[in-house]
Amino acid sequence: MKVLVSIKRAVDYTVRVRPLSDGSGVDIANAKMSMNPFDEIAMEQAVQLKEAGVAEEVVAVSIGDAGSQEVLRSALAFGADRAILIQTDMLLEPIAVSRILAKIAADEAPELVLMGKQAIDDDASQTPQMLAARMGWAQGTSACGLNMGDGEVTVIREVDGGTQTLALTLPAVVSVDLRLNEPRYLKLPDIMKAKRKPLEIKALEELGVDVSTKTRTTHFAEPPERKPGVRVGSVSELIDRLVNEAKVL
Amino acid sequence: MAVLVVADHNSGVLSDGTARSITAALALDAVVDVLVAGDEPQAVAAQAAELSGVNRVRCCPDAVYAHQLAEPMAALILSLMDDYTAVMAPGSSQGRDTLPRVAAALDVAQLSEITRVIDANTFERPIYAGNVMATVVCEESTKVITVRTTAFEPATKAQSASVEMISAVAVPQVTRFVEESVVRSERPELGSAKVVISGGRGVGSAEGFKLLEKVADELNAAIGASRAAVDAGYVPNDHQVGQSGKAVAPDLYIAVGISGAIQHWAGMKDSKVVVAINRDEDCPMIQTADYALVADLFDVLPELEEGLAQLKAR
Numbered sequence: 001m002k003v004l005v006s007i008k009r010a011v012d013y014t015v016r017v018r019p020l021s022d023g024s025g026v027d028i029a030n031a032k033m034s035m036n037p038f039d040e041i042a043m044e045q046a047v048q049l050k051e052a053g054v055a056e057e058v059v060a061v062s063i064g065d066a067g068s069q070e071v072l073r074s075a076l077a078f079g080a081d082r083a084i085l086i087q088t089d090m091l092l093e094p095i096a097v098s099r100i101l102a103k104i105a106a107d108e109a110p111e112l113v114l115m116g117k118q119a120i121d122d123d124a125s126q127t128p129q130m131l132a133a134r135m136g137w138a139q140g141t142s143a144c145g146l147n148m149g150d151g152e153v154t155v156i157r158e159v160d161g162g163t164q165t166l167a168l169t170l171p172a173v174v175s176v177d178l179r180l181n182e183p184r185y186l187k188l189p190d191i192m193k194a195k196r197k198p199l200e201i202k203a204l205e206e207l208g209v210d211v212s213t214k215t216r217t218t219h220f221a222e223p224p225e226r227k228p229g230v231r232v233g234s235v236s237e238l239i240d241r242l243v244n245e246a247k248v249l
Numbered sequence: 250m251a252v253l254v255v256a257d258h259n260s261g262v263l264s265d266g267t268a269r270s271i272t273a274a275l276a277l278d279a280v281v282d283v284l285v286a287g288d289e290p291q292a293v294a295a296q297a298a299e300l301s302g303v304n305r306v307r308c309c310p311d312a313v314y315a316h317q318l319a320e321p322m323a324a325l326i327l328s329l330m331d332d333y334t335a336v337m338a339p340g341s342s343q344g345r346d347t348l349p350r351v352a353a354a355l356d357v358a359q360l361s362e363i364t365r366v367i368d369a370n371t372f373e374r375p376i377y378a379g380n381v382m383a384t385v386v387c388e389e390s391t392k393v394i395t396v397r398t399t400a401f402e403p404a405t406k407a408q409s410a411s412v413e414m415i416s417a418v419a420v421p422q423v424t425r426f427v428e429e430s431v432v433r434s435e436r437p438e439l440g441s442a443k444v445v446i447s448g449g450r451g452v453g454s455a456e457g458f459k460l461l462e463k464v465a466d467e468l469n470a471a472i473g474a475s476r477a478a479v480d481a482g483y484v485p486n487d488h489q490v491g492q493s494g495k496a497v498a499p500d501l502y503i504a505v506g507i508s509g510a511i512q513h514w515a516g517m518k519d520s521k522v523v524v525a526i527n528r529d530e531d532c533p534m535i536q537t538a539d540y541a542l543v544a545d546l547f548d549v550l551p552e553l554e555e556g557l558a559q560l561k562a563r
Contacts (some may be wrong), residue, residue, distance in 0.1 A: 026376075117493070123375065124359070125361060126352065138424045159429070165424065165428045226537065231543065241540055
């Protein structure tokens with residue numbers, strides 16, 4: 001079985017991102033960048049399937065600028081067999097990303113695509129479902145459990161109110177949630193080994209995929225600021241202030 | 250033209266998030282229809298028809314929609330889209346699951362979790378865990394939008410719109426429902442509760458959460474949690490508040506033993522009043538809360554429960 005994993009390079013989860021003062025973008029020119037945390041979980045799952053003898057080949061794919069080679073090297077250090085970078089400096093809407101990934105999924109013909117359930121930059125949570133719809137494949141989003149069966153994969157999903165279990169006919173797209181696994185720490189020998197693994201770079205233009213949309217972000221602003229708070233000395237003072245000052249009790 | 254709102258429902262009850270999405274839809278267009286699909290959704294359809302501003306409810310009873318799975322739901326929505334210029338759904342697990350499939354089939358960009366309708370083509374939505382508010386101009390032929398429901402008031406009961414029955418749409422079955430494990434709670438729903446009390450790693454155990462529950466009883470509050478508390482198994486996953494969990498915006502949010510990482514703030518920063526109870530005076534939650542009490546939560550919670558009980562008795 002072949003597993004395709006999509007990887008996005010995103011601002012590190014510890015960075016508190018701010019808009020530029022003129023509202024034209026976000027101030028991330030010097031921010032620490034990392035593999036999107038949900039994609040790490042997808043990557044870990046793929047490698048676990050390989051270690052369990054269920055997957056024969058794990059292919060990692062990323063769409064982004066030259067810097068995305070970095071996160072693909074991490075994917076290779078996790079245990080991906082090879083990596084593909086679709087290189088572009090454009091910021092793409094999820095719908096455009098789904099067009100590109102559909103092209104790659106058609107070429108690579110994986111039985112399973114694993115993806116993070118959202119990227120922590122645009123928080124859109126759209127691309128896996130869009131890819132599944134384009135391919136006519138089954139989808140299981142927000143997976144916290146996954147079991148490969150004969151011609152199908154059983155996915156436990158985190159949903160409002162609890163969990164839901166679905167059996168998906170392969171090929172399928174599964175988006176992963178936080179509690180599916182704990183991604184491993186990358187060890188130096190694996191990082192070294194990853195440098196010798198194949199990483200294919202293709203310019204986005206070579207693919208002949210239209211990435212235009214009629215949607216654009218025109219302004220980036222600070223959220224409304226909270227007023228500075230106060231320290232209270234006791235529970236009775238807290239209750240008193242909530243009743244008389246904040247008037248919420 | 251008109252907007253179609255896809256209803257979310259469970260156990261015969263229309264979700265509060267749907268009522269809030271109707272308000273968002275009315276900010277976009279005067280004509281708002283609601284789609285209710287399910288095994289036996291007639292009761293839910295009747296609830297939707299009562300909501301202010303609803304033009305018409307389209308009700309599709311069929312076993313294929315029993316669990317509102319994304320594939321059949323998306324196919325049903327697509328079959329109706331000749332009548333609409335926009336489709337909206339609450340940013341619930343069902344809305345998030347289904348709408349991107351509709352957008353992909355129409356090959357249009359989707360807007361996730363809008364917090365404001367600025368004009369017919371312009372919307373606001375949070376990005377980067379809510380640290381940045383993006384203004385997005387969408388000129389797609391059809392707008393596909395999920396709604397951050399806490400940003401809109403629920404439509405109120407006012408009238409009785411017509412309910413039209415529609416037929417199911419056949420789809421290739423590639424997904425089979427196996428089971429679900431849904432916890433029914435007597436407490437208010439996390440997404441719409443007026444008061445939320447949440448616990449973090451500091452609460453220490455499932456038993457520790459019992460202390461929170463007692464305070465919640467006094468406040469008629471919903472119970473939330475940080476990712477750390479869910480990961481540690483103190484409470485089930487659906488309690489998680491944050492960037493990857495639920496977004497809440499109650500009048501009062503009480504964070505107990507939660508340090509207040511960016512990802513947690515993303516889910517509760519629109520709360521009107523935030524109270525932090527934590528031993529660590531340097532943690533972000535204490536630094537940013539409206540009212541901060543630096544103390545041991547195991548001392549504070551019983552005292553708070555007693556103080557609130559006395560307040561009620563007054």
